[in-house]
Amino acid sequence: MIYFDNSATTCPDEGVLTSFIEVNKRFFANPASIHLAGKQAETLLEKSREQILSILGAPDGDLVFTSGGTEANNLSVIGFARAFRSRGNHIITTEIEHPSVLNAMEYLETQGFVVDYLTVDEQGLISVEELKSKLRPETIVVSIMHVNNEIGTIQPIAECARIIKEHSRALFHSDTVQSFGKLPVSLKGDGPDAVTISAHKINGLKGSGILAFRRGIPPQALNFGGGQERGLRSGTVAVADAVALAKAMRISMVDEEQKEFRQWRNRLIDFIAPYDDVVILAPDQAAPHIVSIAFYRVKGEVAINFFQENGITVSTSSACSSKSTTAGHVIEAIGLAEKYKNGVIRISFGKNNIEQHVVEFEQVFARFMALLGRGND
């Protein structure tokens, strides 16, 4: 089976799995316990924290281990909004964020916060001018994703950070779940103030992630209990998850492999472009591992089933957030023509893919188009 759904989740790396099992076997003690075994677990936990912060270029930063990207996004959006409530109640985000940001925003609106949603163009790109015009003295949080999970658009995060810093006192959070390991992500000088990372998107394990942020600006905790993670996330910390995440992050640092993804993406785009009645959702500024396409009056599920029967796993554009088969909010936001809306599929590469997989995809794609009676002249 050829697996091309790496934006939904990736296959865990062998080394990551080994670390996870080893740590669970040998360092299973509670890191909050004061006996020797507890201290050893705590040492491992803190070493993982240090490694992650150093990868993010922020050795003096801070981070909270979470159950994944969803929890980290919730903690960031709601936790920072509550932490800075005395300064204002205005928040800015985009209309194409992951539901873990959008639904948190919706909740904040019920709590008296005012949220502005930046629009995107047909490539899924926000306008920095619009961002600038929306910033107000009472803006306390801005949350803008780095790479969109459905169509791969890269937002101009560094420019956003600069504008936000020049024109407001708002905290700038970026959901970097789809970009970490594919593009440089950092909490250094001109980057965002806080980033979300999820382990299972980078060949780590499901149920593990982080919210990392600059020191001295902690969010307000959303859960209550024993006060672990310096009071920011109560509950016994999963040391093996932390070690496994640090390992996944180390091995997924941007490397040569990314060049291959970019080549495969270009190759696929060139192959598909001549076909009639297919739209390639290929933003100019896009992550190397995501290609979404839309078929004219063919349901995405029909295409997915055809590929599945021919040994290739692809997904509808929003498969990582729900099983919904109707056009998602991103497809609506970019204004895709009605006749293409329900025919979107997403191909996303991961480290277990090889070029031959792309070749086989092309062959199956050609058969599918022939079946639909659509040519490529």
Ligand SMILES: Cc1ncc(COP(=O)(O)O)c(C=O)c1O
């Ligand atoms: C951009 C983005 N943010 C957040 C998430 C949520 O991450 P998790 O599955 O770890 O909760 C996902 C994946 O579903 C995603 O693609």
